[in-house]
Amino acid sequence: MTSRPNAGTKGVPRAEREQEIVRVASVAFGRDGFAATGVADVARSAGISKALVYSYFGSKEGLHAACLAEAGDLLAVEIERVARDGSAGVERGVRTLAAMFTVLDGRRHVWRLLRDRSAPQDGPAAEVAGRYAARIETLAHEGVLELLGDAGITDELDVSAMVRTWLGIVDSLMDWWVAHPDQGAEEMTRRVTRLIGALVSDQARRG
Incomplete structure (x- = not known):
């Protein structure tokens, strides 16, 4: 009896x-890092x-790339x-952070997987991470x-600097959240709403 070409095991x-292998591997890579x-x-x-893992993904790097692809898409x-x-504007920023907290609540290993400094800097996984x-x-x-345009700021270098600043803020807040497992998604959403709201209010007063 021949086996079906799309059959797995048992x-x-x-x-x-x-999918199950990727799920398990994502937890392992996120918890322990690629190198370990x-x-x-x-x-x-x-x-x-x-042997089955190798037959599906070819290598540890191939498995890692599959995990990164799923995490990045998520x-x-x-x-x-x-x-x-x-x-739009500040509201969009807060909503973006809230969505990230919500989708990663209960699986914060996904963020650690994406931020793993022990991961290869070239090869298929690096290409996936780059995309x-x-x-x-x-x-x-x-x-x-859109935000700066509403304020009449269109200088390309200003925009570039602010993009890097925003991405740095997102990374820092997510890193802080992952390091505080007692803080749930709803608590973090309220926190960033307060913090960003305070910054915006202060700027408005100064303006």
Whole structure:
């Protein structure tokens, strides 16, 4: 009897098995980092053979790239959704952060996976990470351009500086949140609303 080409192991369809491996590997890479995570560790956690992981993903780097692709899409889709919901300026920024907190609540390992400094700086995983970063920066540029345009600021260097500043703020807030697991998504949304609101109010008073 010949096996079905899309069959996985023990009757599990290949697509489902791949998804399970990526889920397990994402947790491992996010928790321990790329350098400290082995394919054998992932296989053991998933209850499969190391050979099966290699047959699906080719290498540890290929598995890592698949994890990054899923993680990047998870965040990018949410940020794109906010970008199209009609919000603008500061409101769009707060909504973006709220969406990120919500989608990552309960799976903060995804953020650590995306920010892993032990990950390869070249190869397939780096290419995936680069595409994700470019996708996010494009959305940030769009939001900043709209915000500064409302204030009459159109200088390209001003826009570029503000994009980097905003991305740095997002990274810092997410890093802080991941380091404080007792803080839920709703608490963080209220916190950034207060903090950004205070900054905007102060600027308005000074203006």
